[in-house]
Amino acid sequence: MSSAPVPATDDAVIHGLNYPPDFLSSLPVLLPRPAPHTPIRALSASQFASIHRIATTSHAPDHVLFPFLHGLEGDNEQQNAFFSVTSDAPVIPPRFRGLIWVACEEDDTPSSDDESDVIASDDSDDEAGSDVGDMGHSFELDMDMDIDADLDLDHNHGQEAPGSPPSTSPSPAPIDPTCDAPDSDGAPHMHPVKCRAPRIYTNTALARDRSASSSTSSSSSSFQSLSMPSPSTPATSLDLDSPPPSCIPLGPPSPEPKPRVAPLIAFGFKPRDLLQINSDGNAEFVHLKVPDGISLRNFEIQLPIYATLSDIVVHSRRGATRAAFALAEKFKQAVEARAASRIPYHVFVLDATPAEFRTKLSHLLVGPHTINLAQREKDEMRELTRASEIITIHSPDQHDKLADNQPWTPGLGQVFLGNVNDVPFLPGDPSGRNIDLLDSSGNSPADGMGYDVCIECRLRAPRPTLGLLLSAQEHLMELERRWQVSGGKGPRPPPNAAAIVYLPFPLLPVAEEMTLFLEFLETLLKPNKQRGFGRPAKILVWSSDGYTESSVLALSLIMSVRGMTLPEAYLELQVTKKRSFFVYESDVRLLKTVEGRLARDRYAKVPSPRRFLSGPARTNSVVNSSAMSASYDETVNSPIVSMRRPRASTSPLLPSLVDDHQVWFDDPRFDGSFPSRVLPFLYLGNLNHAANVYMLHALGITHVVSVGECALIPPDSSTGTASTPSAAKTPSFQRRGSLYIEEREGRIKVLDIKGVCDDGIDTLEPQLAPICEWIDRAREQGGKVLVHCRVGVSRSATVTIAYVMKYLGISLVEAYLIVRSRRLSVLIQPNMRLLYNLCGWEVKLAHDRAAGDTERLRTELARCVNWPYLAREVHLLNEKYLHI
Structure with missing residues (x-):
């Protein structure tokens, strides 16, 4: 210690x-x-x-x-x-x-x-017969009802105070156990509490004769x-x-x-x-x-x-x-x-x-x-994971005209990744009996996005059967038929929100189900225009929080549609699409299996029988099974050449093996997820992230702040190093790279903060200012910074919060919730002493921003929470996660 x-x-x-x-x-x-x-x-x-x-x-x-x-x-x-x-x-x-x-x-x-x-x-108004009356008895009653009762008096709960007159107050309203309203403290938290009955106040006793209060010697009143x-x-x-x-x-x-x-x-x-x-x-x-x-x-x-x-x-x-x-x-x-x-x-x-x-x-x-921490945490998470484009299928004449990260674009097949708030609202009659299927109410681009298919990813969702998928395709083809019959020109508009195809998808499907589902979605994204299927589908993949249960399907779709390997799909989603996600180690096994199946089909160049139509081969509601079995779109199932990412521009001296992203992905230190992107240039992670230097280069990270955990460990000479050309010929497990070598060669700069343990004894109070200045210089140089400790939840989280407070000019509570939400499935937990350090940091920043302006200082200090309030709110946020 x-x-x-x-x-x-x-x-x-x-x-x-x-x-x-x-x-x-x-x-x-x-x-x-x-x-x-x-x-x-x-x-x-x-x-x-x-x-x-x-x-x-x-x-x-x-x-x-x-x-x-x-x-x-x-x-x-x-x-x-x-x-x-x-x-x-x-x-x-x-x-x-x-x-x-x-x-x-x-x-x-x-x-x-x-x-x-x-x-x-x-x-004097008492003697004049005003409504003040007998203040003593009224106040005794108020105390027993309003103060002692709220202190949970077991010995006198719900009873009249000794010696006081019977209360004529009306009975309190019954408590609604299902109420989801804030508690009576007026400070709602993440976890709704059982509603209290409203307090009923009365001044009936005030009308009593004043002589009753003068005889206190014979009364059992406690007022002396x-x-x-x-x-x-x-x-x-x-x-x-x-x-x-x-x-x-x-x-x-x-x-x-x-x-x-x-x-x-x-x-x-x-x-x-x-x-x-x-x-x-x-x-x-x-x-x-x-x-x-x-x-x-x-x-x-x-x-x-x-x-x-x-x-x-x-x-x-x-x-x-x-x-x-x-x-x-x-x-x-x-x-x-x-x-x-x-x-x-x-x-x-x-x-x-x-x-x-x-x-x-x-x-x-x-x-x-004044921030409601629970609600702000939800808002921050929903803002972080709101729907964004992750796949756009470019037509040959548009491929060079459209950049990545396109918004909703007419005429193109697109996949968006979002959360529950992005699912279109169902207006009017949800049964669909009295609506126009082509009326885009609640699902038009003006309202946000216009989706054809919404896929809910959750742990215990029912498995999508072939019959369900065929019925979904039948529904979409019927929309196309109605658009053509109505004489519509151009691509079909988005359907009514009640006419969207809503499909479930389980978190961990078997590999056969995944490939079947990918085949179905790819058919919708790349329809055969020669058969009259005029509009590629717009697909929303969503889960409750926007990342936990939907990341596996999103990565699988990128591998399938873009013809990428799994590491390339990781970088496509994280770097190119700028979409944060989280994958558990158990999910990686499934993703590798899917990657293997897709690669086998792609390089075998043998088209399998298509189970889904590429166009409207039906003229009625009956499935044309012969057309289904005979149809095949060569353009859809043609093999796609894997797209290699260029070598990271931040590391021109690295050997050629950096182009092989399988190196950092297969590294035993890679746990399936990247460090958390808090700001475009600031990442928060753990010790393994810092040691996986090829992953750092792939993400463009140029600076590392090690808080109490040194990652500058000289490599074992018997395993070789990735800094020599001969290393490219060694097995992948022997060429993992070394932050020690990268720092010595000047490719990654490291700030090593020593002597700070996560033990409740060591402090970061004097180090916060110089660390933040170092990170800011790295940002000004165009670099990207990884801040890490051992796990990435306490010491490094404290430094990250401190920098976010300074860089964005926001309060401690706001910065805490931003970092907390962007850490995704990892719960940040600075120990109490480090969180207390941040309270002092907030006061220092308030003085710095005020620069001697008294009025500005008053405004800045108004945002500063006191220690007991902050500690209580953090405990309430953590209650459903931690059981200490």
């Missing part, structure tokens, strides 16, 4: 949030507490904006918080032993102060008739005097009649119109995320439970740990309300319960009107900069 040196620190220094001198003493006190405890104070909107900026920009060095954030206070002895923490020595929390803001639960649903709970100037607190008095009391001089008194209701829809502050939390109620009825922070085993990615425990190291700001869209104050009391109680051996932590109530939210805190509110 490699351990990064920990800089010496002054024990008196508090990292993170440090308040300006005399700042705390200037704040109004809402609830005094005896020393050494700090009181609950009020914050104005401007003051909160100020401390928010200080907390965001004061990114503590990672050695301050780690390894403490790995959960050393938990009961996981394996985890503690890994970080050299012994059970006989107490774990000392770091001298760090963070900032967390919590939304009061009353914000979940605007009250229908209660505007009387704002802490304001005075309470706060004017003279004693050390034994729990911080859960509020006397509405005798506020101390230093407290903000109660006043009339807010004049805001109903319903109030003031926005909430972005990247915050709900009380249920942080607090729980113990058996004594007291509030405490959620207990820390570190999962068993050793893990460097315990993102789910970051929020409860970080909360114990942070000041808490309670806010409500209605201002400094009673409910907000009561919630602050609960947080104060939890903070004081953990006060031993810690620096003092504070609890605040944000005193801001809805108008102040919109003016003074507009840059911090939920808005365009």
